[in-house]
Amino acid sequence: xSYYNYWGKADLELNYHLLPYHSLDVAAVGEVLFxxxxxxxxxxxxxxxxxxxxxxxxFIFFLSIHDLGKFSDAFQGQIKExxxxxxxxxxxxxxxxxxxxxxxxxxxxEFFIKQRKGFSGRLKESNFFNLNSEKGExxxxxxxxxxxxTTGHHGRPPSKTGYTxxxxxxxxxxxxxxxxxxxxxLTETYKLFxxxxxxxxxxxxxxDSISKNxxxxxxxLAGLSVLCDWIGSNKDIFLxxxxxxxxETYWKEFAIPRAEEAIKKAGILPSKVSxxxxxxxxxxxxxxxxxxxxxxxxxxxxxxxxLFILEDVTGSGKTEAALILAKRLMLNNGYDGLFIGLPxxxxxxxxxxxxxxxxxxxxxxxxxxxxxxxxxxxxxxSEFSNSILYDSKSKDKSYSKDEESASASCASWLADSxxxxxxxxxxxxxxxxxxxxxxxxxxxxxxxxGLMNKVLILDEIHAYDSYMNGLIKALLKAQARIGxxxxxxxxxxxxxxKKEFISAFQKPNDEDSQDNELNNHFPLITQVYKNSExxxxxxxxxxxxxxTVKINFLHKEEDxxxxxxxxxxxxxxxxxxxxxxxxxMNSYEYFSNKLPKENLILFHxxxxxxxxxxxxxxxxxxxxxxxxxEIRNGKLVIATQVIEQSLDLDFDVMISDxxxxxxxxxxxxxxxxxxxxxxxxxxxxxxxxxKPILYIHSPEITHSPNxxxxxxxxxxxxxxxxxxxxxxxxxxxxxxxGELKMPEEARNLIxxxxxxxxxxxxxxxxxxxxxxxxxxxKAAQAGINQIKFEDGYTAVGNNSIWDDVNAPTRLGxxxxxxxxxxxxxxxxxxxYKEGDFPWANSEVSVMSYILNSEWEDYDSILKNQIKICKExxxxxxxxxxxxxxxxxxxxxxxxAKDKKGEQVKCFYNSEIGFKKIxxxxxx
Numbered sequence: 001x002s003y004y005n006y007w008g009k010a011d012l013e014l015n016y017h018l019l020p021y022h023s024l025d026v027a028a029v030g031e032v033l034f035x036x037x038x039x040x041x042x043x044x045x046x047x048x049x050x051x052x053x054x055x056x057x058x059f060i061f062f063l064s065i066h067d068l069g070k071f072s073d074a075f076q077g078q079i080k081e082x083x084x085x086x087x088x089x090x091x092x093x094x095x096x097x098x099x100x101x102x103x104x105x106x107x108x109x110e111f112f113i114k115q116r117k118g119f120s121g122r123l124k125e126s127n128f129f130n131l132n133s134e135k136g137e138x139x140x141x142x143x144x145x146x147x148x149x150t151t152g153h154h155g156r157p158p159s160k161t162g163y164t165x166x167x168x169x170x171x172x173x174x175x176x177x178x179x180x181x182x183x184x185x186l187t188e189t190y191k192l193f194x195x196x197x198x199x200x201x202x203x204x205x206x207x208d209s210i211s212k213n214x215x216x217x218x219x220x221l222a223g224l225s226v227l228c229d230w231i232g233s234n235k236d237i238f239l240x241x242x243x244x245x246x247x248e249t250y251w252k253e254f255a256i257p258r259a260e261e262a263i264k265k266a267g268i269l270p271s272k273v274s275x276x277x278x279x280x281x282x283x284x285x286x287x288x289x290x291x292x293x294x295x296x297x298x299x300x301x302x303x304x305x306x307l308f309i310l311e312d313v314t315g316s317g318k319t320e321a322a323l324i325l326a327k328r329l330m331l332n333n334g335y336d337g338l339f340i341g342l343p344x345x346x347x348x349x350x351x352x353x354x355x356x357x358x359x360x361x362x363x364x365x366x367x368x369x370x371x372x373x374x375x376x377x378x379x380x381x382s383e384f385s386n387s388i389l390y391d392s393k394s395k396d397k398s399y400s401k402d403e404e405s406a407s408a409s410c411a412s413w414l415a416d417s418x419x420x421x422x423x424x425x426x427x428x429x430x431x432x433x434x435x436x437x438x439x440x441x442x443x444x445x446x447x448x449x450g451l452m453n454k455v456l457i458l459d460e461i462h463a464y465d466s467y468m469n470g471l472i473k474a475l476l477k478a479q480a481r482i483g484x485x486x487x488x489x490x491x492x493x494x495x496x497x498k499k500e501f502i503s504a505f506q507k508p509n510d511e512d513s514q515d516n517e518l519n520n521h522f523p524l525i526t527q528v529y530k531n532s533e534x535x536x537x538x539x540x541x542x543x544x545x546x547x548t549v550k551i552n553f554l555h556k557e558e559d560x561x562x563x564x565x566x567x568x569x570x571x572x573x574x575x576x577x578x579x580x581x582x583x584x585m586n587s588y589e590y591f592s593n594k595l596p597k598e599n600l601i602l603f604h605x606x607x608x609x610x611x612x613x614x615x616x617x618x619x620x621x622x623x624x625x626x627x628x629x630e631i632r633n634g635k636l637v638i639a640t641q642v643i644e645q646s647l648d649l650d651f652d653v654m655i656s657d658x659x660x661x662x663x664x665x666x667x668x669x670x671x672x673x674x675x676x677x678x679x680x681x682x683x684x685x686x687x688x689x690x691k692p693i694l695y696i697h698s699p700e701i702t703h704s705p706n707x708x709x710x711x712x713x714x715x716x717x718x719x720x721x722x723x724x725x726x727x728x729x730x731x732x733x734x735x736x737x738g739e740l741k742m743p744e745e746a747r748n749l750i751x752x753x754x755x756x757x758x759x760x761x762x763x764x765x766x767x768x769x770x771x772x773x774x775x776x777x778k779a780a781q782a783g784i785n786q787i788k789f790e791d792g793y794t795a796v797g798n799n800s801i802w803d804d805v806n807a808p809t810r811l812g813x814x815x816x817x818x819x820x821x822x823x824x825x826x827x828x829x830x831x832y833k834e835g836d837f838p839w840a841n842s843e844v845s846v847m848s849y850i851l852n853s854e855w856e857d858y859d860s861i862l863k864n865q866i867k868i869c870k871e872x873x874x875x876x877x878x879x880x881x882x883x884x885x886x887x888x889x890x891x892x893x894x895x896a897k898d899k900k901g902e903q904v905k906c907f908y909n910s911e912i913g914f915k916k917i918x919x920x921x922x923x
Contacts, residue, residue, distance in 0.1 A: 002177065003185040004244040007082050008070055009233065014081050017240040019070050020185055021250055026232035027064035027189075028255035032263045033228070034060075037270060039334055039453065043483065044221065048213045054201045057193050058146060059221070063228055064189045066150040069102030071182035074173040093173055097162030102173055103151040104158030109170045110179050111186070112140055122183050128190055130202040138207035145214050148793050149221045153229045155443035157222070157793045188247050215792035216509075220482055222793045223449030227268070227423075237262045270336030270453070271367035271425050276327050282361050283320055290317040291539045295525055296325040299537060301332045305480050305530045307505040308487045309461075309498060312523035313743045314669030315545040318489045319354065319459070326455040327362055329485050337454040338362075339422070341431035343463040345609075348373065349616060350647050351459070352428045359426045369425035422450025431458060431472075432809035438474045438786050441807035445793070452482050461488040462497070462662050466775035467811045469497060470782025473504035480508035480530045481789060491669070491746065492662035494754035495520075502528050509790065522747045541743050544675065544686075549668050549740040550693045553731075555700055560655055561590060563695065564636060568595070571633040572652035573623055573680065577667055578640055579657040580716035581606050585912060588638045595636065597911075603639040606913040608820055610832030610841030614910075616647075623649045629680040643670070650674045652689060657717055658698035658710075661730040661753040668694045668740050694740065701735045707763045725760035725768030729753045778811055814848040817880040820908055821869060822892070828865035828884055831908070839873055843880065844908075850916050851904045854881050855895040893917075 008019030034041040034056055044059075045052040069075060077083045077092020097105075108114075113121040119140055124131045129139055151158045162168055170179075214221075232238060238258050241250075263269065279286040279297055289297060292312045308325060310318055326338055340355065342348040352373045363369045422433070423446075434456065437447035456479055464472065479486050488501065495518055502516055505528055519526070519536035527535040554560050560576065567574050578584040581604045588602040601622075603615050622631055625648055643649065644666045650673035656664060672692040677683050699705070699713040710727050711718035721727055733752045737745065752758055760768050785807060820831035820842045830838035858866070862884060870877035885892040885908060896904045905917040 003181040005086055006071055010079050015240050016082050016242055018242055021241050023064050023067050024251050024255045025238045026228050027060050028259035029228040029232040030060050030063045032259040047217050049210055061193045062146045062150040065186055066153050068106050068182055069099030071178050072102050072173045073175045073178055075099045100151050100154045101158040101162040105168050107147045130199045135207055142207045142211045145218055145792055149218050150225045152222055153225045192247055218793035219445050220448050220452055223445035226446045231262050231266050234262055268423055271363040271369040273330045274364045276331055279324050282358055290542055293317050293321040295537050296321040303333055305483050306485045307528040309526040310489050311493055313545050314491055322457050322487045322489055325487055329455050335453050335455050337425045339451055339454045340428045340457045341434045343460045348429050355428055371426045372424040373428055422447045435471045435809045438478050439807035456486045459489045462490045462493045467778035467782050470779045474786045476504040477508035480505045492665050492750050494750055520747055522743050547742050551734045551739055552693050552695050554695050554697050567653045568634050573632040573635050574653045575637045575651040576655040579720050581640055582716055584638050584640050599635045601637045603643055605642050608831055608842050608844045611910045625674055632680055655695040658696055660726050661749055698731050701731055705761055705763055723768055723771040725764045726753050728764055729758055815845045816848050818844050819880045819882045821884050823884040823886050826861055828869045844914050846914055851896040852899045853897045855897055
């Protein structure tokens with residue numbers, strides 16, 4: 001057979017693996033996955049309404065022809081040495097359209113040929129899939145969805161134009177022999193997988209209906225295709241074979257046994273979930289669950305997708321409650337994993353530490369479940385890394401300058417732990433890692449397949465802007481569409497946003513949604529079924545977490561400095577949350593000469609990752625749950641918003657720059673969070689310290705503020721929180737109440753600011769309206785950037801659209817990733833030295849208005865060191881700005897460029913972080 005005259009994989013030594021064999025390797029991976037994880041097959045069969053046996057055969061067959069485009073002469077010529085051996089005395093065609101799209105084009109133009117009335121082509125001539133029946137047109141449409149799914153195995157859908165927007169002449173890429181050989185291979189694989197009796201099933205299906213179902217889940221199936229292709233491209237297991245044997249022999253004796261080995265080594269089969277009887281199964285200390293935890297332990301669950309919104313005060317055990325509920329959902333609905341998404345890297349670090357201590361209890365003892373921190377190199381699970389990522393370097397030869405082989409693509413993609421996390425049993429990270437799955441981003445389909453059978457837990461769900469909320473709603477729709485369940489956590493969720501989340505989950509196909517009446521009780525569990533009822537569970541609050549926090553306003557910084565100094569002299573622990581890094585640095589500088597170094601901590605987002613994690617660990621040990629008077633007393637933290645969420649901290653005195661009401665409530669949750677005696681030591685029962693007071697740094701309270709009421713007071717904060725009307729309403733309600741009374745007043749406080757029922761002063765209306773318009777634009781942009789699942793896995797726009805750069809999870813001022821390096825003794829080394837990932841832990845993000853690109857005017861020695869250094873960086877430093885730091889007068893100084901190309905001088909150390917040095921400024 002002449003289809004044996006094509007290579008499919010090749011290594012750096014020019015050994016090659018025949019294309020028919022590689023094609024069957026990938027199909028065998030799918031075969032073994034369905035065998036070893038029958039829930040996967042059952043789910044797709046149920047969602048498509050295609051009988052399990054038929055869906056199985058269909059998908060495996062289409063996996064076997066995923067690389068039809070490699071039959072093109074243009075592709076075969078990509079490795080000249082092999083081409084010359086296989087096709088002596090021939091010159092290959094020009095290869096300027098990728099093989100994934102070429103396979104799709106071959107199918108559309110050779111195997112199916114569109115005509116004015118109906119269609120023709122080799123598939124119809126052979127009556128494959130009963131195409132000559134009266135349902136032929138509908139069957140063709142159905143098959144076209146499947147071929148797009150499997151040919152689009154390189155992270156984006158295939159394109160009829162190869163993303164050129166021009167008609168593609170087939171003969172420019174395929175010879176006549178190519179066409180004949182590719183169809184002969186297709187024919188042989190069709191005979192391998194289908195029997196005559198299978199055609200009976202094609203007579204009974206309503207293809208319009210099942211095509212819609214298939215299109216709805218096509219992105220998930222595309223993700224499965226990518227996964228099968230990557231696993232099936234492992235050269236160490238699927239050993240190269242270039243002699244010809246019958247396909248059936250190769251399938252049984254080579255492809256299937258090797259796929260079984262590859263699946264086992266890949267570590268992607270789900271671990272078995274253990275039984276559950278009581279919260280102490282997961283958390284030994286939960287002998288007396290909180291009301292929220294107890295309800296999550298006992299509430300009734302149906303075997304269908306559900307959305308839960310858990311609203312309760314700080315300290316009510318929301319995290320444990322969500323995990324108890326998730327464990328029950330896994331057992332009830334057959335889910336096999338978790339993804340926990342949080343607002344920031346700092347909050348996900350904290351959650352990782354908590355979950356790492358118990359996650360194995362979710363699974364049976366004889367299993368080895370994987371846990372991955374989505375963004376963090378420092379806490380990456382080495383076991384999982386070794387099981388999924390066979391080798392950090394690809395052994396396969398890439399096809400062209402712009403087209404990596406599957407194993408090369410796999411290696412670079414999986415080397416990023418944030419992407420790999422979706423394939424683990426339990427993953428924790430920023431919410432961004434989940435949101436990318438619904439954006440026009442390359443390989444988003446692999447994220448979707450990783451999320452598919454997981455319970456999705458999103459903490460601090462109130463913490464996002466209108467753009468991210470738009471993406472979250474799309475994510476909720478995707479989970480509902482695929483049969484997933486979601487748990488949202490918040491202490492401060494506005495009613496209008498809650499309604500939007502409920503509607504998104506209930507009506508994932510964009511049906512008209514009704515305006516649901518909500519229960520205003522607080523605390524509350526809201527249980528939502530897809531296309532069905534909403535159940536509300538009103539909760540009691542434990543006496544220990546009921547709290548009244550007095551509010552005092554301070555309008556002058558000198559009064560705050562005096563308060564802090566007095567509190568420190570009284571051996572109290574103090575935190576001042578500033579709204580900007582610049583203000584935090586200035587306040588730190590004020591105290592740096594007044595306090596012992598060990599008594600003062602600055603914490604913000606502009607630290608190298610390793611330093612930031614170390615600071616976070618120090619803060620948790622100093623002010624966390626188990627801290628005592630000896631550790632905490634007399635110490636001051638000056639921090640930005642990174643400290644206010646998901647960190648289990650407790651301060652005696654807290655000052656906060658004015659912020660929206662939900663953030664004020666969050667910050668107050670770090671004040672007297674744990675019960676302590678008069679000296680700050682942990683005790684059971686009531687807190688013995690003085691009544692808690694939250695001091696708020698704000699403009700003067702007035703009924704008639706002027707336009708600059710907020711911006712003139714805290715200029716930086718006015719950019720961070722541009723809705724000055726909501727800032728005013730926050731100060732107004734807090735001034736009128738004089739206290740935060742939780743939980744009784746929680747709902748009223750939030751709705752006073754966010755319901756839009758309260759009048760905003762005339763002077764601030766214009767600013768508020770401008771902000772509302774920007775929010776509407778952000779929400780519209782979220783709609784533009786997200787995938788339209790109802791359209792199916794089809795090409796959108798040009799090649800550049802399917803790019804992470806064009807799929808931001810957050811809008812706003814662009815940030816730049818910086819990699820910090822020390823230049824000492826003629827050598828360049830990572831800033832952070834400890835651990836297995838020093839370069840990753842030497843990265844820090846800054847806003848692009850601070851700097852934009854690398855400085856290049858270095859001497860030859862440093863230039864050479866930079867070149868050597870970049871070989872060690874992820875993507876060879878392509879997506880970060882490398883800043884070599886030199887020691888000058890005791891300070892580490894470096895240079896970069898701003899957007900105008902002008903020099904930026906900067907400074908970094910582990911106490912203060914990254915800072916741009918202004919002209920004439922002394923360090």
